[in-house]
Amino acid sequence: xxxxxxxxxxxxxxxxxxxxxxxxxxxxxxxxxxxxxxxxxxxxxxxxxxxxxxxxxxxxxxxxxxxxxxxxxxxxxxxxxxxxxxxxxxxxxxxxxxxxxxxxxxxxxxxxxxxxxxxxxxxxxxxxxxxxxxxxxxxxxxxxxxxxxxxxxxxxxxxxxxxxxxxxxxxxxxxxxxxxxxxxxxxxxxxxxxxxxxxxxxxxxxxxxxxxxxxxxxxxxxxxxxxxxxxxxxxxxxxxxxxxxxxxxxxxxxxxxxxxxxxxxxxxxxxxxxxxxxxxxxxxxxxxxxxxxxxxxxxxxxxxxxxxxxxxxxxxxxxxxxxxxxxxxxxxx
Amino acid sequence: xxxxxxxxxxxxxxxxxxxxxxxxxxxxxxxxxxxxxxxxxxxxxxxxxxxxxxxxxxxxxxxxxxxxxxxxxxxxxxxxxxxxxxxxxxxxxxxxxxxxxxxxxxxxxxxxxxxxxxxxxxxxxxxxxxxxxxxxxxxxxxxxxxxxxxxxxxxxxxxxxxxxxxxxxxxxxxxxxxxxxxxxxxxxxxxxxxxxxxxxxxxxxxxxxxxxxxxxxxxxxxxxxxxxxxxxxxxxxxxxxxxxxxxxxxxxxxxxxxxxxxxxxxxxxxxxxxxxxxxxxxxxxxxxxxxxxxxxxxxxxxxxxxxxxxxxxxxxxxxxxxxxxxxxxxxxxxxxxxxx
Amino acid sequence: xxxxxxxxxxxxxxxxxxxxxxxxxxxxxxxxxxxxxxxxxxxxxxxxxxxxxxxxxxxxxxxxxxxxxxxxxxxxxxxxxxxxxxxxxxxxxxxxxxxxxxxxxxxxxxxxxxxxxxxxxxxxxxxxxxxxxxxxxxxxxxxxxxxxxxxxxxxxxxxxxxxxxxxxxxxxxxxxxxxxxxxxxxxxxxxxxxxxxxxxxxxxxxxxxxxxxxxxxxxxxxxxxxxxxxxxxxxxxxxxxxxxxxxxxxxxxxxxxxxxxxxxxxxxxxxxxxxxxxxxxxxxxxxxxxxxxxxxxxxxxxxxxxxxxxxxxxx
Numbered sequence: 001x002x003x004x005x006x007x008x009x010x011x012x013x014x015x016x017x018x019x020x021x022x023x024x025x026x027x028x029x030x031x032x033x034x035x036x037x038x039x040x041x042x043x044x045x046x047x048x049x050x051x052x053x054x055x056x057x058x059x060x061x062x063x064x065x066x067x068x069x070x071x072x073x074x075x076x077x078x079x080x081x082x083x084x085x086x087x088x089x090x091x092x093x094x095x096x097x098x099x100x101x102x103x104x105x106x107x108x109x110x111x112x113x114x115x116x117x118x119x120x121x122x123x124x125x126x127x128x129x130x131x132x133x134x135x136x137x138x139x140x141x142x143x144x145x146x147x148x149x150x151x152x153x154x155x156x157x158x159x160x161x162x163x164x165x166x167x168x169x170x171x172x173x174x175x176x177x178x179x180x181x182x183x184x185x186x187x188x189x190x191x192x193x194x195x196x197x198x199x200x201x202x203x204x205x206x207x208x209x210x211x212x213x214x215x216x217x218x219x220x221x222x223x224x225x226x227x228x229x230x231x232x233x234x235x236x237x238x239x240x241x242x243x244x245x246x247x248x249x250x251x252x253x254x255x256x257x258x259x260x261x262x263x264x265x266x267x268x269x270x271x272x273x274x275x276x277x278x279x280x281x282x283x284x285x286x287x288x289x290x291x292x293x294x295x296x297x298x299x300x301x302x303x304x305x306x307x308x309x310x311x312x313x314x315x316x317x318x319x320x321x322x323x324x325x326x327x328x329x330x331x332x333x
Numbered sequence: 334x335x336x337x338x339x340x341x342x343x344x345x346x347x348x349x350x351x352x353x354x355x356x357x358x359x360x361x362x363x364x365x366x367x368x369x370x371x372x373x374x375x376x377x378x379x380x381x382x383x384x385x386x387x388x389x390x391x392x393x394x395x396x397x398x399x400x401x402x403x404x405x406x407x408x409x410x411x412x413x414x415x416x417x418x419x420x421x422x423x424x425x426x427x428x429x430x431x432x433x434x435x436x437x438x439x440x441x442x443x444x445x446x447x448x449x450x451x452x453x454x455x456x457x458x459x460x461x462x463x464x465x466x467x468x469x470x471x472x473x474x475x476x477x478x479x480x481x482x483x484x485x486x487x488x489x490x491x492x493x494x495x496x497x498x499x500x501x502x503x504x505x506x507x508x509x510x511x512x513x514x515x516x517x518x519x520x521x522x523x524x525x526x527x528x529x530x531x532x533x534x535x536x537x538x539x540x541x542x543x544x545x546x547x548x549x550x551x552x553x554x555x556x557x558x559x560x561x562x563x564x565x566x567x568x569x570x571x572x573x574x575x576x577x578x579x580x581x582x583x584x585x586x587x588x589x590x591x592x593x594x595x596x597x598x599x600x601x602x603x604x605x606x607x608x609x610x611x612x613x614x615x616x617x618x619x620x621x622x623x624x625x626x627x628x629x630x631x632x633x634x635x636x637x638x639x640x641x642x643x644x645x646x647x648x649x650x651x652x653x654x655x656x657x658x659x660x661x662x663x664x665x666x667x668x669x670x671x672x673x
Numbered sequence: 674x675x676x677x678x679x680x681x682x683x684x685x686x687x688x689x690x691x692x693x694x695x696x697x698x699x700x701x702x703x704x705x706x707x708x709x710x711x712x713x714x715x716x717x718x719x720x721x722x723x724x725x726x727x728x729x730x731x732x733x734x735x736x737x738x739x740x741x742x743x744x745x746x747x748x749x750x751x752x753x754x755x756x757x758x759x760x761x762x763x764x765x766x767x768x769x770x771x772x773x774x775x776x777x778x779x780x781x782x783x784x785x786x787x788x789x790x791x792x793x794x795x796x797x798x799x800x801x802x803x804x805x806x807x808x809x810x811x812x813x814x815x816x817x818x819x820x821x822x823x824x825x826x827x828x829x830x831x832x833x834x835x836x837x838x839x840x841x842x843x844x845x846x847x848x849x850x851x852x853x854x855x856x857x858x859x860x861x862x863x864x865x866x867x868x869x870x871x872x873x874x875x876x877x878x879x880x881x882x883x884x885x886x887x888x889x890x891x892x893x894x895x896x897x898x899x900x901x902x903x904x905x906x907x908x909x910x911x912x913x914x915x916x917x918x919x920x921x922x923x924x925x926x927x928x929x930x931x932x933x934x935x936x937x938x939x940x941x942x943x944x945x946x947x948x949x950x951x952x953x954x955x956x957x958x959x960x961x962x963x964x965x966x967x968x969x970x971x972x973x974x975x976x977x978x979x980x981x982x983x984x985x986x987x988x
Contacts, residue, residue: 051517093888153707189374191603194588219590260522262547
């Protein structure tokens with residue numbers, strides 16, 4: 001596991017909006033993704049966790065090239081995706097795919113399940129025989145747990161979980177090497193979530209996929225990731241191995257997130273978890289705090305945090321954290 | 334007398350594909366100061382149940398049964414009477430705060446309207462109440478914020494405003510339909526704690542509708558688990574979490590990913606899909622997804638009720654964990670494997 | 674942190690459920706037929722009584738205007754000098770009466786119907802073809818392309834329609850094809866705007882994003898994802914445009930700018946009839962009734978289609 005298949009370096013995406021009237025037009029910059037770097041190896045899963053406004057969905061789309069980043073590089077198998085022309089980037093879609101959050105909205109309601117799954121084949125292999133396309137489509141359906149005889153049904157005739165399976169089949173039909181999953185289970189019922197998570201893990205093992213799993217739910221991410229990256233307001237707070245993260249988070253934000261996750265166990269829930277409530281709300285993304293972007297809500301902040309931006313640095317176990325006090329704090333659960 | 338007593342509530346909808354029985358005979362009661370959770374997945378009918386009680390069903394829906402609130406049957410009440418109770422004695426919070434708030438009115442307007450209507454307060458007084466309530470739900474700078482519009486608030490803040498609006502008239506019963514599903518986990522934690530505090534202060538009863546079992550564990554006293562329009566299990570929080578009887582409840586609990594457990598390789602799942610209410614299996618509605626199902630499950634399972642109020646709609650005996658002996662009128666022997 | 678043994682959630686025993694392997698059963702059988710949204714909408718439309726009745730009436734109307742003049746004893750331009758300006762009379766065979774020069778009103782009305790409906794249909798098809806393509810391209814590509822294309826639409830829109838038509842008439846004479854062109858040339862603008870608006874919305878849907886993520890090229894996205902999803906709105910607009918177009922043609926005829934004699938349209942007939950309104954009201958009443966009924970029917974059908982296609986009804 002030496003060479004990473006994906007290397008993201010200092011990726012940034014800005015959204016610009018204008019305020020003020022005709023005479024006093026001011027430009028406001030929203031730094032949705034603000035300098036993210038990480039690596040991913042083949043057959044590895046990295047979970048990207050963050051709340052709303054953290055920029056994780058924007059990051060996912062920037063990696064895929066659906067949004068053009070303002071800065072930074074996305075090195076895929078040695079090639080920089082951000083510098084590719086439109087047509088060359090399009091060809092890369094065979095290797096990097098995405099599964100969306102809303103299973104029903106991501107399927108064209110006027111196309112059958114079979115057509116939806118076959119479309120990538122039509123696009124890249126227009127000369128493939130019809131029978132071959134159909135065979136492969138049915139094979140994909142079976143692989144994701146759908147009955148192949150449903151091939152002519154429309155999305156509205158399937159349940160949410162089944163629609164998500166169709167989406168996964170579509171993402172896998174071209175044999176990609178990297179699949180970005182953007183909150184793939186958030187919109188599903190609990191029992192179905194578990195099915196889809198198991199399916200993704202299964203498929204990853206079988207097909208040797210690298211997975212990027214974006215989610216807001218720490219418990220879900222725990223079940224599927226090898227490493228976890230925590231994002232806050234577009235910045236990378238921490239990247240750690242799964243076991244380490246859940247046992248001893250390095251960043252105060254991670255610790256707060258974990259303490260906020262409700263546990264389905266009445267006795268444990270009754271034990272007070274008030275000790276590290278995050279104070280206040282997330283600051284406006286148009287006016288990010290100076291210094292450490294998290295300092296306005298951090299229970300451990302010191303003077304330095306208000307002025308200096310902490311760099312993402314490597315700790316002894318190979319994990320990374322962006323916090324001035326990472327060495328002194330012991331945030332063990 | 335219980336604050337709310339629901340008897341044999343049924344709700345159905347006329348759809349182009351046929352009549353859908355969304356709720357199929359639910360009974361429960363709620364005491365003052367108690368918090369009840371109605372848990373279930375899509376198609377369970379939990380939202381429809383509550384909409385029926387509040388008289389807010391869609392046009393193609395009809396309900397039958399009784400819902401006695403402080404002795405008066407809400408289902409039989411004319412809209413005018415219901416209006417007096419809604420907002421004042423029973424408050425309801427919906428899932429999506431964006432669509433529940435009027436984007437064209439200021440927060441102040443929307444909050445004071447409720448209070449002025451129900452309690453006959455003057456504008457100044459009402460405004461004062463509103464500001465106090467915003468403060469209680471921890472909206473910063475409430476005096477300024479109250480003059481703003483919904484779009485100027487974040488999602489979490491909007492939900493807090495909804496809660497504030499719900500609590501303004503100090504209702505006896507608060508019904509919250511998935512109040513924290515649309516929120517981030519840190520905001521959710523704050524809000525649930527807040528709701529718990531406010532409830533304790535005023536001895537308010539609450540019905541919490543959710544599919545999130547974790548949230549339930551934190552603040553609820555009793556739980557009703559619904560599946561395909563029926564109640565499949567009911568009990569106290571401890572009963573449901575530590576001694577679940579019904580296979581669906583067991584499966585649900587086992588498939589929730591938990592932060593405190595070591596990550597097993599596989600999450601337990603309930604196979605199959607949520608039920609299609611137009612095409613339910615005969616007998617037990619859960620049988621085609623149940624790993625314990627047997628032939629007897631093709632009959633409608635009995636609702637076992639214990640003295641302490643725990644219930645389970647299943648052929649598996651609540652106490653012994655074995656299948657109930659089959660009641661047969663003929664002279665045939667029971668098959669040897671059943672326990673007696 | 675482990676929960677103590679007595680509080681652990683019991684793992685469901687793995688007893689083999691008596692369900693057959695669903696795959697085996699399914700593999701043997703045929704594919705399940707899907708039910709597209711169009712089929713759903715069609716069924717909903719059939720439940721709308723007003724729309725269904727209107728549809729039947731329009732069907733009958735179509736039969737009448739096509740077949741009627743063929744079976745009628747009278748020809749449209751035959752002048753029955755014995756029976757000029759006579760009221761409806763079964764004995765003479767003039768069921769709707771005759772006009773000032775003795776032409777049978779019934780035949781004239783049906784022949785006029787041919788022209789009116791033809792204009793309605795053709796002009797609408799023209800505006801459909803141009804408008805949908807134009808609007809989809811403008812909406813999808815957006816940016817500069819969109820701005821130029823829509824400014825063009827705005828400019829053409831600003832031109833006074835009447836002026837344009839009169840100009841065409843003066844230059845090219847009163848030919849029926851001209852009527853199609855004139856009306857079609859104006860109506861496509863509305864269609865383009867509507868389609869562009871819909872496209873702007875569709876462009877941002879997740880399934881279009883998914884298509885881009887799968888590498889589908891722009892032309893294919895417009896063809897496979899955008900256009901099929903706007904057809905609903907377009908169809909509704911078309912059914913509401915046809916009566917509009919017929920009315921415009923009637924207006925032109927009323928002003929004397931429409932079809933030339935001996936061809937007639939409902940508008941022209943109404944014009945003629947209006948002049949003899951007091952002395953021979955039947956010359957006005959019959960064509961006007963046919964025109965009005967047609968307009969109503971198309972409107973009911975259009976409303977019915979809009980309701981049937983409304984996605985909110987989907988359970």
